[in-house]
Amino acid sequence: MTTAAPGSRLSSVAFDIAKVRADFPILSERVHGKPLVYLDSANTSQKPASVIKATDDYYRHANANIHRATHLLSERATGLYEGARKKATAFLNAADSNTIVLTKGTTDGINLVANSYGRSKLNAGDEIVLSWLEHHSNIVPWQLIAEQTGAAIKVVPINDAGELDLDAYARLLTANTKIVAICHVSNALGTINPVKSMIAQAHAVGAVVLVDGAQAAPHLVIDVQDLDCDFYVLSSHKMFGPTGTGVLYGRKALLEAMPPYQGGGDMIASVTFEKTQYNQIPYKFEAGTPNIAGVAGFGADIDYLMSIDRQAALAHEDDVLEYATRAVSAVDGVRIIGEAKHKTGVLSFLIEGIHPHDAGTILDQQGIAVRTGQHCAQPVMDKFCIPATIRASLAIYNTREDIDVLVKGLWKVKELFA
Amino acid sequence: MSELSELYQEVILDHNRRPHNFRVIDGATAKQEGFNPLCGDRLTLYISLDGDVIKDVAFQGSGCAISKASASLMTDALKGKTVPEARALFEEFHNMITSNPDTPPADLGKLSVLAGVREFPTRVKCASLAWHTMKAAVAHEADGPVSTE
Numbered sequence: 346m347t348t349a350a351p352g353s354r355l356s357s358v359a360f361d362i363a364k365v366r367a368d369f370p371i372l373s374e375r376v377h378g379k380p381l382v383y384l385d386s387a388n389t390s391q392k393p394a395s396v397i398k399a400t401d402d403y404y405r406h407a408n409a410n411i412h413r414a415t416h417l418l419s420e421r422a423t424g425l426y427e428g429a430r431k432k433a434t435a436f437l438n439a440a441d442s443n444t445i446v447l448t449k450g451t452t453d454g455i456n457l458v459a460n461s462y463g464r465s466k467l468n469a470g471d472e473i474v475l476s477w478l479e480h481h482s483n484i485v486p487w488q489l490i491a492e493q494t495g496a497a498i499k500v501v502p503i504n505d506a507g508e509l510d511l512d513a514y515a516r517l518l519t520a521n522t523k524i525v526a527i528c529h530v531s532n533a534l535g536t537i538n539p540v541k542s543m544i545a546q547a548h549a550v551g552a553v554v555l556v557d558g559a560q561a562a563p564h565l566v567i568d569v570q571d572l573d574c575d576f577y578v579l580s581s582h583k584m585f586g587p588t589g590t591g592v593l594y595g596r597k598a599l600l601e602a603m604p605p606y607q608g609g610g611d612m613i614a615s616v617t618f619e620k621t622q623y624n625q626i627p628y629k630f631e632a633g634t635p636n637i638a639g640v641a642g643f644g645a646d647i648d649y650l651m652s653i654d655r656q657a658a659l660a661h662e663d664d665v666l667e668y669a670t671r672a673v674s675a676v677d678g679v680r681i682i683g684e685a686k687h688k689t690g691v692l693s694f695l696i697e698g699i700h701p702h703d704a705g706t707i708l709d710q711q712g713i714a715v716r717t718g719q720h721c722a723q724p725v726m727d728k729f730c731i732p733a734t735i736r737a738s739l740a741i742y743n744t745r746e747d748i749d750v751l752v753k754g755l756w757k758v759k760e761l762f763a
Numbered sequence: 764m765s766e767l768s769e770l771y772q773e774v775i776l777d778h779n780r781r782p783h784n785f786r787v788i789d790g791a792t793a794k795q796e797g798f799n800p801l802c803g804d805r806l807t808l809y810i811s812l813d814g815d816v817i818k819d820v821a822f823q824g825s826g827c828a829i830s831k832a833s834a835s836l837m838t839d840a841l842k843g844k845t846v847p848e849a850r851a852l853f854e855e856f857h858n859m860i861t862s863n864p865d866t867p868p869a870d871l872g873k874l875s876v877l878a879g880v881r882e883f884p885t886r887v888k889c890a891s892l893a894w895h896t897m898k899a900a901v902a903h904e905a906d907g908p909v910s911t912e
Contacts, residue, residue, distance in 0.1 A: 700827035702802040703771075706883060710767050718802045732803035732825050761771055762828075 360657040366742050368393040368649070379712025382750045387532055387691055387738030388716050389582045390563055392642070396586055399425075399645030400638045407641070410634055412611060422637055429644030430627075433592045436647045437577060438568040444600060446593040446627040447640055451559040452482040454578030454593035455526070457630060458555050459486035461603045462576075463524060469495030471523040474552070476501040476509055477728055478531040478538070481721040483557045487526060496523070503728060507534040507683035515546060522552040529561035533722035533736070534683025535666075535691025537565070541572050548573070553599065559583050563740055564662060564689045566655050569594050581639065585740075586646030590639040593630070600626040607632040658741045662690060665739055669748045673737070676755045682734050693720075693734040696755065699762050701735045707758045708735075713751055769879035770886070771828065778832035783839050784821040797824075797896030799888055804830045808896045815845045820897075827889050829880065834893035836874055846901045853894050860890050 366372050369391045374381045383391060403425060409418035411426045426447070434442040448454045467473070473487050473496055491498050499522075501514045518525075525547040530537050544554045553575035558567060563584040569577050576599075580591040595603075605612055605623055609632030614622040623629045669692050673679055678697035696704060705717035716736045719726050726732060737751060788809035795808050806824030810817060820838045824831075837856075841849050852871075859869045860880040868878035880890045 700802075700825075702804075702827035702886075702889060703829070706770070706886060707767060719800070723800075723803075726803060732805065761767070762776065 360654065360661040362661060362742075362744060365653070365658075366744075368395070369742050370394055370397070372742060376712050376714070377710050382713045382747045384737040384739065384743065384747065384751060385714045385716050386563065386740035386743075387535075387560060387583070387720075387736065389588065390585045390740050391742065392585055392587070393646070393649050395649050396642045396646045400587055400642040403638045403641040408638075411637060412628075422641075425641040425644060426635070426637055429640045429647070432644050432647040432651075436567070436651065437592070437594050438570055439594050440570060441597060443626050444595055444597050446595065446600070446630045447635060448578070448591045448593050448630075449589055449636065450580040450582065450591035451557060451578045452486075452580075454576075454591060455483055455555065455557065456486045457593055457606045458576050458578070458595070459490045461606045461630070462553070462599065463487070463490040463496075464494060465604055467491075467494035467496040467523055470521060471496040472499050472517075472519070472521045473497070474499045474501065474514070474517050474522055474525045474527075474547075476514075476527050476538070477503045477724050478507070478509065478528055478534065478536060479526070479722070479724070480528065480532050480557065480559070481723070483526050483528060483555075484724070487524075500724075501527075503536075503725075506685050507531065507536050507725075508685045509536075509538055509543075511539070511543075514543065518546055518550045518552065520550060522547065522550050524555065525552050526555040526557065528557040528559075529567075530558075530564065530689055530691075531683070531722075531725070532560045532691070533720040533725045533734070534685065534693055535560075535688040535738075536683060536685035537561075537687040537689055539687075540574070544572055544574050553596075560690065564659060566659075575599055581643040581646060584646065585649065587636070587639040587642040589636040590643050595626075597626070600630070603630075605629050605632070609633045653741070659689070662739055662741060662743070665743050665745055665748065666690065666692065668745050669737060669739070669751070672748050672752045673755065676752060677759065679755070682729055682731065690739050692737045692739075694737075695731060695734055696758065699758060701733045703762070704735050704755070704758045707761055708751070708754045711750070711754045711757060713754045715751075766879065766882040770883055772876050772879065774873075774876045775828060775832040778835040779828035782822075782831050782835035784835065785823060786821045787823060788819055788821050791819075791821075793900040795896050795900035797892050797899075799826070799830070799892050801888060802827060804889065804892055806830070806834055806893060806896060808834075808893065808900050810841075810897070810900050812846070815847070817841050817844050817846070817849060822893065826892065829877075829886050829889040830892050833877055833890045836877065837893045837897065840872070840874055841897070849897065849901060853898050856894055857891060860887055 407421035409422045411423040433445050499517045502510045547554045555576040556574045558579040562579040575596045577594040582588040612632040680695045682693040701717035718733045791809035792812040793810040797806050804826030809821045811819040820841045822834045864881045
């Protein structure tokens with residue numbers, strides 16, 4: 346799986362999985378009378394008690410609007426909100442917290458960049474480079490902007506293992522390339538893309554790069570300065586925080602030069618009917634009252650992630666993914682989709698003669714939550730000429746025992762369809 | 764697991780393995796595509812009309828056992844029916860698969876094997892894809908593929 350795999354057994358001893366599991370209350374839930382085996386974290390992850398408590402505490406002790414009122418509650422709310430921004434700055438190793446825009450999530454962040462940066466910079470003849478691995482949310486916003494600006498979209502193909510064709514990528518980069526938008530980790534297949542070198546290549550032709558980090562954030566340590574990316578977007582809810590919030594990191598000079606995306610309160614310095622002065626970054630991009638409770642939870646979420654040994658957590662996850670790959674492959678008629686050398690968190694597969702949706706229902710009845718379908722990545726499905734897959738996706742709280750239950754469940758599926 | 768065996772009855776598994784009327788009708792009066800973007804199920808429905816009467820109906824495509832069995836059973840049920848009768852059956856079928864599981868299901872003959880879908884709200888779209896496609900085909904209301912979304 347990733348480079349940490351050989352040492353994973355040693356590291357997984359150091360990683361206290363029992364303690365981590367105890368941090369997530371929902372993992373003791375029963376569904377259809379069976380203990381929950383949650384293998385759908387790439388869809389949305391579960392939340393630790395500290396995150397649930399932080400959102401609850403916000404409403405109990407700090408609920409007020411931010412950045413405006415003079416009273417104590419507003420001060421508390423603003424403190425939680427801006428505190429989360431500082432935590433996100435550290436989480437991404439950004440140099441300055443004003444490069445951290447709090448968004449509704451990854452989709453919102455991509456739409457912001459496409460509409461603000463894309464619309465103001467792109468002209469007919471310019472090119473946007475995407476990849477065949479992208480989630481619909483990193484395709485459609487660019488199609489909308491391409492339609493409006495006359496820019497063209499180029500797509501980096503993938504090989505049979507589900508890895509990007511890097512030679513093709515190099516050939517696609519030309520003086521016409523203005524934007525490269527690429528996922529750090531594929532949501533449908535789990536492929537980890539070599540974004541750092543891809544960013545350097547794009548910069549060499551003068552393009553800016555947006556990295557969709559939605560699937561990377563829960564697994565990998567992210568350093569936007571080391572990556573040298575221009576934009577990095579992620580969602581809180583994929584990395585154990587609440588839904589409806591996330592981060593757009595942007596290079597300072599780019600954010601400063603970009604026009605606002607949405608107009609409203611908080612994003613302005615002064616408003617008259619003759620002329621409106623916009624606020625400074627990042628507030629220029631944060632119109633309207635945000636999801637303050639969600640952001641408070643997101644702050645607690647980052648604290649949680651920073652409190653665990655993330656290298657050990659990743660080694661543990663790699664061990665479970667490797668185990669899952671072996672165990673699921675051993676079930677008769679299983680075909681694994683996506684066998685990239687560098688993968689994290691995702692096992693997509695098919696069972697011969699059984700539609701994923703039927704398998705999903707039968708697994709659910711046994712307490713096993715997986716996702717079945719296209720995973721908002723129709724191009725990936727088309728590439729492999731398949732309508733859908735069963736996707737078991739992992740997070741820090743999953744275990745080899747979860748995989749044993751999954752495998753038993755798959756045999757049950759086969760039995761029913763025999 | 765009793766709901767599960769209710770859903771995946773032998774009749775349904777049989778229709779999934781060997782769907783009836785799984786073919787193309789050359790020169791069909793109506794041809795309509797149906798698509799469920801949630802799970803990727805796709806089917807093409809062919810209907811031959813003689814006046815108002817459905818003379819022949821067939822389908823092709825890929826999908827889960829529920830959507831395939833439903834399409835298969837539907838094509839059997841529609842042959843010889845008039846278009847208004849087909850529309851009425853759509854309503855009855857849809858009511859059956861969305862009715863309260865605590866009440867006895869409507870008796871729709873062979874179609875009643877799909878009543879188990881009532882226990883699985885996430886699968887209603889699978890069972891109704893072929894039916895929505897039929898409704899669009901006879902109404903000529905859709906230019907593009909009909910979708911359950």
